[in-house]
Amino acid sequence: MIWGMDHLLPRPRVSESTPGVFEFVPGSSVSGPAALVDAVRLSLAVLDLRPAEAGADTAAVRVVEDAGLGPEAYEIEITAEGVRIAAGDRAGAFYAGQTLRQLLPAEAYRAAALPGTVWAVPCGRLADAPALSWRGAHLDVARNFLPKREVLRMIDMLALHKLNRLHLHLVDDQGWRVESRAYPLLHEIGSHRDQTTTSYYREEPAFDGVPHGGYYTLTDLAEISAYATARAVTVVPEIDVPGHASAILAAYPEFAARPADTYRVLDRWGISPAILSPLPATVDFLTTVFDEIIGALGDVPYFHIGGDECVLDDWAASAEISAYQEKLGLATPADLHAWFLRRLADVLAERRSRAVVWDEAFVSGMLRQDTVVMPWRGPQVGRRAAAAGHEVVATPVFPMYFDYAEAASAEEPLAIGDTITLADVAAFAPVPSEWTVEERDRVVGVQFQLWSERIPDGRTLDYRAWPRGCAAAEIAWSGAPVSECFTGRLDAHLVRLDAFGVEYRPPAGPRPWQRGGSGWRRHRPGVVDVQEMMRHLHELTQSADSTRPSTSS
Ligand code: TNX
DSSP states (O other): OOOOGGGOSSOOSEEEEEEEEEEOOTTOEEESOHHHHHHHHHHTGGGOOEEOOTTOOOOSEEEEEOGGGOTTOEEEEEETTEEEEEESSHHHHHHHHHHHHHHSOGGGGSSSOOTTOOOEEEEEEEEEOOSOSEEEEEEETTTSOOOHHHHHHHHHHHHHTTOOEEEEEOEETTEEOBOOSSSTHHHHTTTEESOOBOOOTTSOOOBOOOOEEOOBOHHHHHHHHHHHHHTTOEEEEEEEESSSOHHHHHHOGGGBSSOOTTOOOOSSOSOOOOOBOOSHHHHHHHHHHHHHHHHHHOOOSEEEEEOOSOOOHHHHHOHHHHHHHHHTTOOSHHHHHHHHHHHHHHHHHHTTOEEEEEHHHHHTOOOOTTOEEEOTTOHHHHHHHHHTTOOEEEOOHHHHBTTSOSSSSTTSBOOSSBOOOHHHHHTOOSSOTTSOHHHHHTEEEEEEEEOOTTOOSHHHHHHHHTTHHHHHHHHHHHSSOOOTTHHHHHHHHHHHHHHHTOOOOOTTOOOGGGSOOSSTTBOOTTSSBHHHHHHHHHHHHHSSOOOOOOOOO
16 A cells, blocks of 8 residues: 555645655665665665765665755655655755655555565655754653663654754662763662562552662663664753652762752652752763763764752751852752753753753753753643743643543553543644744744653553554644644554554553553543642642652552
8 A cells, every 4th residue: 555645744845746656676876965875775774775886866766965054954755767856964865765665655654665665656756844842751761771672762762853952861769870981989889779569659569579770871872862862862961959869879878968868760750859959060060961871872962961859958958058058149949950950951051952841940040051951730831931931842731741641441551640641642732822922933843751650561651652643743844733633644553563562552552461460550530630630730830849749658
């Protein structure tokens, strides 16, 4: 079966069909500038296209660079004689290749070309470019570690949806996930725990008795970065400080606001009071760790430093920290929290990297103007950040937290709460129409979050991420809620995901083996309602206080 131009996802800006098809035959080649040819060949790896010999004009695909098209943009013209691609840059050529892959039979998503496949694409013309420059997915590899192969596969999945940012949450109370040669106890001690809780919110605590852990070596990070770059994906590392610090402090308690030898990598969820000291020694320590990560990843245009969910009690209780706060002329621990994050953002700026923070860091003020804000507590705080001149990536709990269940049903595998449906994601407007033009211009993108308290493995990751991620890709590319014809395009797209081997959640509900069963992974619907949660978070952002009480367990 040959799919037409109207089965593409995300939907291109302009597409026109003309009669006929072009068929790729064995030995087909691509001509054009080397970097663009490489990008097209990578997207169409299943066709095993050869780079055309210089001077030959028999190439099946001819690629030209057209700087006038702008970043990530491309045009394709398909006639019975061949394919012509114009791209603004390497990413544009890569995306042109991804679009052609969608026009091929779904076998183009298998790891090897099946004999007998007719590699034909329909004739026509496309002109395409993204509305938003940050089209992201966040992966929490701290709560539950995902091995490197899952991260690489996630990059494949982002690439085929024209998503271009992978935000890696590399540390939390429950684990530190990257090698440090300067501070080796971080990965030796911080990367594993003896057991993990299986209880839900206010239930009696219960544990699985199974050790859990893992970390990426710096060489793994270099590999992940190179793999991502080739696929037009930018890795955004996150070292979440100064809160969520139990794993760091289990390794190096001397960096605690309240030094003690009792810190452990946590085996349960929720917000812990473990917090780093803001004193210069901590800044030096983090600078060294940032340098190791930047050194491994190479180009790091954005570095996320967290700033969320900080319990500042230990700062207020420490005479040394209070004296430091006073010396800096700061009135409250919340001001010191802002100062500390700004100090780290300055360190990053010296390394040509822009800081990204969760919105609490914005609420306490004093950020560098070039710091990007992720308003997870909703569009109200996002608007305040945009009005203050910050670039904003829309990351609201509703509907961008894909750790919430798709249905309030005991058939679902255990989720953090209810409910964020595919339709909720599809209806989301990342750039609110009621904002001023200046505020709207500062929304650079949208991103879905895969917090992993209830995502223990890659199979569950597939289930939670797709097809909601398909809808997210669509709104990220177009900058607006999805159009009516989404369902038909998604149906075609799910056949591609089947061929790729993705264990997505069927829109009609889980397959029998995807259900939570009768044990601890059975979902308990109705305990946490995301709309209720958003109301609560909204109230919190109304107060000037940057901290918030516990909402998880
Ligand atoms: C809030 S969003 C968190 C995470 C949790 C998540 C669960 C944010 C900055 N903090 O630590 O994993 O809720 O949905």
